[in-house]
Amino acid sequence: MRTQSFLNLLVINDDQLYAERLVQLLSAYYDNVNLGFLDDKEELLKHLRQPWDVLVFGKAYDMHFTDVVSLVQEQDIDLPMICLTNEEVATTACNEEGLPAVISGTMVKALTIEQEMAVVMAICLQHSSLRSRRELKTLRQVLSEAEQRANVLIKNSKSAVAYIDEGIHIFANDPYLHLFGFKSMNEVIGVPIIDLISGGDNVKEFKQFLRQFDKGSRQEVEFNFESVRTDGSTFEAKLQLASATLEGEPVTQIIIQHNSHNSAEVAKRLAEAERKDNLTGLDNRRGFEEQMAIIHQQAVQGLLSAGLLYVQLDNVGKIRSSLGLQGIDTTVKQVAYTLDELVPDAQVSRFSDTAFMILVQNKKTSELEELAEHIGSRIKNMLIEVDKRTTSTTVSTAIVKIEKNTAEPAVILERAIDTMSQIMVETSNSGGSYHIYDPSEHASSNDHALAESLVDAITNNRFELLFQPIYDINNDRSDFFEVYLRLPLSDADNTVLTPDQFMAVAKKHQLLEKIDRWVLINACKKINDVRKAQPEARLLVQLTSASLVDKKLPIVASQLIKAVGGAAGVLTLQFNETDISDHLTVAKSQFSALNDVNCQIGVNNFGSSAKSIEIAHFVQPDMVRLARSYVQDISSAENLETVKSLIIRTNDIKVDVLMPYIEDAATMSVAWSVGARYLQGYYLEEPSSAIKVAS
Numbered sequence: 001m002r003t004q005s006f007l008n009l010l011v012i013n014d015d016q017l018y019a020e021r022l023v024q025l026l027s028a029y030y031d032n033v034n035l036g037f038l039d040d041k042e043e044l045l046k047h048l049r050q051p052w053d054v055l056v057f058g059k060a061y062d063m064h065f066t067d068v069v070s071l072v073q074e075q076d077i078d079l080p081m082i083c084l085t086n087e088e089v090a091t092t093a094c095n096e097e098g099l100p101a102v103i104s105g106t107m108v109k110a111l112t113i114e115q116e117m118a119v120v121m122a123i124c125l126q127h128s129s130l131r132s133r134r135e136l137k138t139l140r141q142v143l144s145e146a147e148q149r150a151n152v153l154i155k156n157s158k159s160a161v162a163y164i165d166e167g168i169h170i171f172a173n174d175p176y177l178h179l180f181g182f183k184s185m186n187e188v189i190g191v192p193i194i195d196l197i198s199g200g201d202n203v204k205e206f207k208q209f210l211r212q213f214d215k216g217s218r219q220e221v222e223f224n225f226e227s228v229r230t231d232g233s234t235f236e237a238k239l240q241l242a243s244a245t246l247e248g249e250p251v252t253q254i255i256i257q258h259n260s261h262n263s264a265e266v267a268k269r270l271a272e273a274e275r276k277d278n279l280t281g282l283d284n285r286r287g288f289e290e291q292m293a294i295i296h297q298q299a300v301q302g303l304l305s306a307g308l309l310y311v312q313l314d315n316v317g318k319i320r321s322s323l324g325l326q327g328i329d330t331t332v333k334q335v336a337y338t339l340d341e342l343v344p345d346a347q348v349s350r351f352s353d354t355a356f357m358i359l360v361q362n363k364k365t366s367e368l369e370e371l372a373e374h375i376g377s378r379i380k381n382m383l384i385e386v387d388k389r390t391t392s393t394t395v396s397t398a399i400v401k402i403e404k405n406t407a408e409p410a411v412i413l414e415r416a417i418d419t420m421s422q423i424m425v426e427t428s429n430s431g432g433s434y435h436i437y438d439p440s441e442h443a444s445s446n447d448h449a450l451a452e453s454l455v456d457a458i459t460n461n462r463f464e465l466l467f468q469p470i471y472d473i474n475n476d477r478s479d480f481f482e483v484y485l486r487l488p489l490s491d492a493d494n495t496v497l498t499p500d501q502f503m504a505v506a507k508k509h510q511l512l513e514k515i516d517r518w519v520l521i522n523a524c525k526k527i528n529d530v531r532k533a534q535p536e537a538r539l540l541v542q543l544t545s546a547s548l549v550d551k552k553l554p555i556v557a558s559q560l561i562k563a564v565g566g567a568a569g570v571l572t573l574q575f576n577e578t579d580i581s582d583h584l585t586v587a588k589s590q591f592s593a594l595n596d597v598n599c600q601i602g603v604n605n606f607g608s609s610a611k612s613i614e615i616a617h618f619v620q621p622d623m624v625r626l627a628r629s630y631v632q633d634i635s636s637a638e639n640l641e642t643v644k645s646l647i648i649r650t651n652d653i654k655v656d657v658l659m660p661y662i663e664d665a666a667t668m669s670v671a672w673s674v675g676a677r678y679l680q681g682y683y684l685e686e687p688s689s690a691i692k693v694a695s
Contacts, residue, residue, distance in 0.1 A: 005030060005031040005032065006030065006031065006032050006033075006034070006654060007026060007030045007032070007033045007034065007053050007054070007123075007127060008034045008036070008050075008051060008052045008053045008054075009022070009023070009026070009033055009034065009035050009036065009052070009053065009054055009056065009123065010036040010038075010047060010052040010054070010055045010056070010079075011035065011036065011037050011038075011055075011056045011058070012038055012039060012044065012055065012056070012057045012058060012059075012060050012063070012068065013037070013039060013056070013057075013058035013059055013060070013084075014039045014058070014059050014060070014061070015058065015059075016037055018058070018113065019035060019037050019056075020035070021116065022056065022116070022119065022120065022123070023035050025116060025117070025120045026120055026123065026124075029120070029124055036050070036052065038060075039059075039060050039061045040060060040061040040062050040063070041060070041062050041063050041067065041071075044060075044063070044068065044071065045071070048071065048072070048075055048077060049473075049672070049673070049675065050473075050474060050675075050677075051651045051652075051675075052079055053079075053080070053127050053130055053131075054079075054080050054081075054082065054123050054126050054127050054130070055068070055072070055079050055080065055081045055082070056081075056082045056084065056119065056123065057081060057082065057083050057084065058084040058113060059084075065081075065083045065109070065110075068081065069081065069107075078106070078130065078133060078134075079106075079130075080106050080107065080126035080127070080129065080130050081106065081107050081108075081109075081126075082107070082108045082109075082111065082119065082122050082123065082126065083107075083108070083109040083110040083111070084110065084111055084112070084113045084119065085110040085111075085112060085113070106126070106129070108122045108126065134652055138652070143245070144248070145324055145325050147244075147245050147246070147247075147248070148324070148325060148326055149325050149326075149329070150244070151246070152279075152326065152329055153278065153279075154173055155173055155174075156278055156279060157173060157175065157278065158175055158273065158278075159175060159255055159257070160172075160173070160175045160176035160178075160179045160255065160256040160257075160258075161173050161175070161176055161253065161254070161255050161256075162176045162188070162253075162254050162256075163244060163246050163251045163252065163253055163254075164193050164251065164252050164254060165249075165251050165252070167192055167193050167194065167210060168190060168191070168192055168193070169188045169189055169190065169191045169192075169193065170189060170246065170251065171185070171189075171246060172185065172188045176188075176256065179229075179256060179258065180196055180227070180229050180230060181229040181230035181231050182230060193206075193210075193254070194206060194207065196227055196228060197225055197226075197227060197228065198225075198226040198227060198228040198234045199225075199226060202225045202226060205223075205225075206223060206225060206239075209223050210241075210252075213241050213252070214252075221240055221241045221242065222238060222239065222240050222241075223238070223239045223240075223241075224236075224237075224238050224239075225237060225238075225239065227256070235258055236258075237256050237257060237258055238256070238257045239254055239255070239256055239257075240254065240255040240257070241253070241254055242255075274286060275287030275290065277349075277350040279329060279332060279333060279336075279350070280332065280333055280336035280337075280350050281336075282336055282340065282348055282349055282350045282356075283347065283348070283349040283350070284349065284350055285349065285350075285351050285352065287349055288347070288349035288351055288357045288359075289409070291347045291349070291359055292308075292357075292359065292409050292412075292413075293409060295347075295359055295361070295402065296402060296406065296408075296409050296412070299402045299403060299404060299406055300404060300406065301404075302404050304361050304362055305361070305362055305363075305401070305402065305403050305404075306359055306360060306361045306362070306363075306401075306402040307359075307360050307363055307368040307399060307400070307401050307402065308357065308358070308359060308399070308400045308401075308402060308412060308413075308416055309357070309358040309360065309368070309371070309372060309375075309397055309398070309399055310351070310355065310356075310357060310397065310398040310399075310400075310416040310417070310419070310420055311335075311339065311355065311356040311357075311358060311375065311395050311396075311397050312354065312355045312356075312395060312396050312397075312398075312420055312431070313331065313332070313335065313354040313355070313393055313394075313395055314393060314394045314395060314396055314430065314431030314432055314629070315393055315394065315431075315629050316328065316353075316354045316608070316609060316610050317607035317608050317609060317610065317612055317627060317629070317630075317646075318607070318629060318630065318639075318642050319331055319391055319393065320610045320612075321607070321642045321643075321645050321646045321649075322391070322638065322641070322642040322645065323386050323387075323389065323391060325610075326386060326387060327386045327391060328353075328354070328610055330384060330385075330386045331384050331386075331391065331393055332350070332353070332354060334382065334384050335356070335379060335382075335393065335395070336348070336350060336356065338378060338379060338382065339356055339358065339375065342371075342374065342375055342378060343358055343360060343371070345360075345361075346358050346359060346360040346361075347359040347360075353610060354610065365401065365436065368399050368401070368436065369399070369434070369436060372397040372399055372434035372436075373434065375395065375397060376394065376395055376396075376397060376432065376433070376434060379393065379394065379395050380392070380393075380394050380395075380432070394431055394432040395431070395432075396420060396423045396424070396427070396431035396432065396433055396434065397433075397434035397435075398416045398417070398419035398420040398422075398423060398434070398435060398436075398437065399416075399419070399434065399435070399436040399437065400412050400415045400416045400419065400436075400437045401436075401437070415437045416437070418437075418504060419435050419436075419437045421504075422435060422500070422504070423435050425499075425500035426500065428628045428661075429605050429608060429627050429628050429629065430628050430629050430632065431629075450502055450505045451505055451506075451508075451509040451511065453487065453489065453502075454487070454502060454505070454506055454509070454511050454515070455511070457487055457518075458511070458514050458515065458518050461518075461522070462487070462488065463485060463486065463487060463515075463518060463519070463522070464485075464486040464487075464488055464496070464689065465483055465484065465485060465486070465519070465522060465523055465526065465689070466483070466484040466486060466687035466688060466689055467481040467482070467483060467484070467526070467687060467688060467689070467690070467691045468481065468482050468484065468680065468685065468686065468687040468688070469481055469680075469684070469685050469692070469693075469694070470482060470540065470658065470678050470679070470680045471678065471679045471680065471684055472677065472678055473672070473676070473677055473678070473679065474677055477536065477694075478684075478685075478693070478694045479534055479536050479537045479538065479693050479694075480537075480538050480539075480540065480678065481527070481537070481538070481539055481540065481691055482539075482540040482541075482542075482574075482680065482687075483519060483523045483539060483540065483541045483542065484687050485498075485499055485515070485519055485542075486498060487501075487502055503544065507544075507546075512544045512545070512546035512547075513544075513546040513547060513550055515544075516543045516544055516546060516547040517556065519541060519543075520541060520543075520556065520557075520560060521560070523539055523541055524539070524560045524563060524564050524571070526691060527539050527564055527570070527691065528563065528564040528565075530691045530693065531564060531565055531570075533693075534693040535565070535567075537691065537693055538567075538569055538570045538571065538572070539570070539571050539572065540572045540574055540602060541571065541572070541573055541574060542574045542575075542576075542604060543573055543574065543575055544579070545575075545576075545579040545582070545583065547573075547575075548575050548579055548580070548583055548586065548587060548590060549583055549586050549590070553573075553590065553593075553594070554590070554593040554594050554596070554597050554599070557571060557573065557594055557597055557599040558597035558598075558599070561597065561598055561599060566598070567598070568598035568600075569598070569600050569622075570598075571599050571600070572599070572600040572601065572602050572622065572623065573594065573599060573600070573601060573602065574601075574602035574603070574604045574625065575587070575601075575602070575603065575604065576603075576604050576605050577603050577604065577605050577606055577607075577608055577609060577612060577615065577627075578605070578608070578609070580603060580615060580619060581609060581611070581615055584615070584618065584619070587619050588618060588619045588620075591619050591620065591621065600621075600622040600623070601619070601620075601621040601622050601623075602621055602622065602623045602624065602625060602658070603615075603616060603619075603621045603623075603624040603625065604625045605625070605627045605628075606624035606625055606626055606627060606650075606657075607624075607626055607627045607629075607630055607646055608627040608629070612624075612646075613646075613649050613650065613653070616650060616653060616655055617653045620653075620655075621655055622655070622656065623655060623656040623657065623658055623677070623678065624650060624655055624656075624657055624658065625658040625660055626643070626646075626657065626658065626659055626660060626676075628660070628661050630642070630643050630646065631643075631659065631660065631661040631662070631667060632661075634667055634670055634674075635666050635667070635670065640670060640674070643659075643674050644673075644674050644675060647674050647675040647676055648675060651675060656676075656677040656678065657675070657676040657677060657678070658676065658677070658678035658679075658680060659671055659674060659676040659678065659679055659680070660680045660681060661680075661681050662679055662680065662681030662682075662683045662684060663681050663682050663683050664683055665683065667681070667683065668681075668683050668684075
């Protein structure tokens with residue numbers, strides 16, 4: 001039974017036929033084996049920049065096995081190794097039973113070259129061990145981040161929460177201290193939990209309750225009792241137990257709920273809590289929607305005018321890669337406090353993980369723009385301290401006015417989101433800008449005129465396609481081409497529109513799917529002609545969210561792949577990370593169907609969200625294309641390490657990385673070292689209407 005569908009195998013030997021024989025035998029256990037073959041030290045140093053699963057050493061031109069081990073260890077690479085030798089040497093490296101004297105989870109030394117099946121089994125077992133180590137490393141990181149996030153939430157929680165170990169307090173948050181009358185954490189640490197329980201019967205029952213929980217029983221996790229404060233007063237309470245970890249060690253979490261008899265007051269507090277964000281203390285999305293409904297009603301009645309500012313953090317992916325979830329939470333809190341300070345008379349809400357909504361009343365358009373500019377400048381100059389490290393961020397702001405003849409709240413919100421998308425397109429996803437929604441820019445006459453041009457371009461093939469080569473480091477080739485769409489207009493000044501200038505109108509008039517189909521068909525026609533002379537040429541085509549949810553797309557892709565030769569990988573369809581995140585389950589199903597017809601998948605603008613790795617792990621693309629923000633300022637040591645970290649984590653889930661926007665020699669000089677498989681940019685070659693395959 002196959003346990004892993006793909007293997008990266010590096011063979012060091014002077015007999016390539018032997019390496020090919022190993023690949024043939026391994027095909028019984030793997031769907032695909034990527035073979036790397038070399039026989040000298042210089043080539044090895046180059047190959048070690050790439051991710052490998054197992055290294056098999058036979059005989060090299062200028063190296064011994066100990067040299068290889070030293071090189072791998074010096075570069076701190078977790079790479080299992082198998083040493084092959086001849087019968088004469090094997091007798092001194094094997095035990096009495098003829099088995100290798102050295103066998104571990106990272107090395108087998110030594111097997112004879114003639115023992116082909118033993119070598120194959122050793123490769124499979126070493127790969128399985130490596131995969132287990134990688135999964136364990138990932139799980140430990142996930143557990144650490146989960147514990148860190150849980151502790152941050154507990155410290156900021158309004159519920160009374162404490163940790164105990166063998167019945168003794170080792171941590172308690174502020175609500176817990178206040179509930180029992182402790183003045184500081186030092187006072188509660190070391191106090192037995194039973195000291196807070198009033199009455200002998202209660203204490204006896206609680207000890208039995210706690211013993212059952214420690215033994216693994218989870219049938220009862222709640223305990224009602226009379227609790228006693230440090231001043232001797234008592235109150236009715238309910239205690240809940242849960243297993244937890246603190247600094248990696250197992251502990252028991254307890255939550256104390258004060259049983260209040262004032263149900264009206266409790267209901268009021270609950271209602272207030274439901275509209276508040278725990279991390280920042282601002283209104284949450286529910287609170288925002290309630291305020292939005294009130295202001296909208298007043299605006300429609302002519303009682304006031306208002307403005308909606310949609311403020312979005314820009315470099316979330318980079319902060320998460322370098323500082324983890326703690327960095328995200330600290331940044332969000334600092335930005336929240338700053339916004340609340342800058343607009344004290346406005347309604348500031350945390351709309352989503354890294355976005356805020358601000359409702360301001362009775363301000364002119366120019367005043368709204370001044371406010372957005374002031375917010376952007378203030379936040380850009382902030383220095384945010386995260387666990388003895390410093391980070392910074394910028395924000396993008398979309399502005400929508402709310403007046404007497406305004407649209408419904410849902411439409412206003414959609415306009416804000418669309419305006420934010422426009423900002424991201426205009427700034428190549430780097431943000432740091434603001435834009436106000438101008439109804440005149442979206443007038444029906446202009447929309448219809450552009451829509452008619454789009455229909456004419458689809459019908460009469462008036463679109464243009466440009467092709468930019470992508471350099472494949474693994475194969476040392478530039479026969480992989482990304483496709484770019486352009487719409488020439490018949491104006492006297494030869495205006496050419498890019499997708500960010502017409503896709504909003506295309507979406508409104510339901511033309512996205514037709515445009516995607518036109519691009520696919522015509523790009524494949526072009527590559528088909530090229531493949532007659534260059535059979536390895538292949539395409540990377542960006543599609544919209546309309547194609548992502550189109551159930552017919554796998555059929556269309558299958559037909560086009562067959563038309564251009566039927567080779568796996570000849571066509572890679574690329575979707576924006578935001579669209580994938582918005583349709584996660586649909587995307588996973590769609591990608592699976594596309595993989596079944598030998599169509600590869602790419603993710604564009606990768607790393608722009610806080611959950612990019614999780615998204616990629618869930619949908620399993622073949623490659624990802626880094627967001628522009630990762631390439632900017634890559635010459636700085638911190639930014640370079642952030643990029644390397646993201647690429648390593650991406651490679652760990654078996655996904656190749658494309659590093660785009662290489663526009664100068666400085667960026668090119670470091671691009672080789674980050675671990676990406678593909679390189680692309682104007683420094684290498686600009687897009688062209690012709691597909692040029694380098695000889």
